[in-house]
Amino acid sequence: MTTRAGFVALIGEPNAGKSTLTNRLVGAKVSIVTHKVQTTRARLRGVAIDGDAQIVLVDTPGLFKPKRGLDRAMVAAAWSGAADADIVVLLIEAHRGITDGVEEILERLAQFPAETPVALAINKIDRVKAESLLALAKEMNDRRPFAETFMISAEKGRGTDDLKRWLGESLPEGPWLYPEDQIADLPMRMIAAEVTREKLTLRLHQELPYQLTVETESWEERKDGSARIDQIVYVAREGHKGIVLGHRGETVKAVSKAAREELEEFLGRKVHLFLQVKVRPSWLEEAERYAEMGLDIRDAT
Numbered sequence: 001m002t003t004r005a006g007f008v009a010l011i012g013e014p015n016a017g018k019s020t021l022t023n024r025l026v027g028a029k030v031s032i033v034t035h036k037v038q039t040t041r042a043r044l045r046g047v048a049i050d051g052d053a054q055i056v057l058v059d060t061p062g063l064f065k066p067k068r069g070l071d072r073a074m075v076a077a078a079w080s081g082a083a084d085a086d087i088v089v090l091l092i093e094a095h096r097g098i099t100d101g102v103e104e105i106l107e108r109l110a111q112f113p114a115e116t117p118v119a120l121a122i123n124k125i126d127r128v129k130a131e132s133l134l135a136l137a138k139e140m141n142d143r144r145p146f147a148e149t150f151m152i153s154a155e156k157g158r159g160t161d162d163l164k165r166w167l168g169e170s171l172p173e174g175p176w177l178y179p180e181d182q183i184a185d186l187p188m189r190m191i192a193a194e195v196t197r198e199k200l201t202l203r204l205h206q207e208l209p210y211q212l213t214v215e216t217e218s219w220e221e222r223k224d225g226s227a228r229i230d231q232i233v234y235v236a237r238e239g240h241k242g243i244v245l246g247h248r249g250e251t252v253k254a255v256s257k258a259a260r261e262e263l264e265e266f267l268g269r270k271v272h273l274f275l276q277v278k279v280r281p282s283w284l285e286e287a288e289r290y291a292e293m294g295l296d297i298r299d300a301t
């Protein structure tokens, strides 16, 4: 029996739906999703299987004009994920069409080696009328010929089976890259930190989510089968600490509860989650913090 395997990088503007698509194709939530831009910080791999093919999805941070060091490191991670991939899928949003950001990504893609197939996935088709889709697909293909064009709703699961099948068929022949029961390539302690960061991002407003990071400090397996997880939320300013804690600690309590419930479902066992909020003004300049996120601080300059 011949097997196929390889890397598929999902690229696109922030909020295009890359993480939603990763989760959809894997069939489990391995990457966090929020309605806010710049949710994904590092490259995360999700593993999907289609028949004899193992499709390793490389979910990347959204491509945007980087201002801060962290943003630059995120964008660098996204492009290097694309450069290493066997196939690149560019996601755009059906209702937003060809934005300046999409134009910039197309320009950069033009410099890619011609051997790497690039497919187009027009996402969020649930938000537009069918007529507008054909025009958008044509306009995009006039700008560059895509190996294939898919119209999908990552959230609703429309068109995603076709995309998955095509990816599986298009990957090179070769042995599988991960054990068949592995669904993500990110240590559990990092996934756990990401779950908490998602819950924080959903509850905190404006800039605050971008100025905090979550790290799992310790993970203890208990005799009764449960896990005790201790995490630190690093914030950049004293004032942020109070906001994260909330009135009488209500915000952090709600975050902790939501994160714990999701972790329990993911792990299939009881979790005791303890969050501590620490002020660390310099965390955005610390190599160690970047490394915890799977980023390289050298890309931040």
Ligand SMILES: Nc1nc2c(ncn2[C@@H]2O[C@H](COP(=O)(O)OP(=O)(O)OP(=O)(O)O)[C@@H](O)[C@H]2O)c(=O)[nH]1
Pocket (backbone or CB within 6 Å): 012, 013, 014, 015, 016, 017, 018, 019, 020, 021, 032, 033, 034, 035, 036, 037, 038, 039, 040, 041, 060, 061, 062, 063, 123, 124, 125, 126, 127, 152, 153, 154, 155, 156
């Ligand atoms: N209506 C609709 N919304 C979608 C669809 N796919 C994703 N979304 C929503 O779009 C928002 C962004 O989704 P993400 O998957 O986090 O987007 P992303 O591209 O990973 O974003 P970054 O990590 O910030 O680059 C979330 O609110 C999703 O629920 C879709 O097919 N239809």
Ligand SMILES: [Mg+2]
Pocket (backbone or CB within 6 Å): 018, 019, 020, 032, 033, 039, 040, 059, 060, 061, 062
């Ligand atoms: Mg994402």
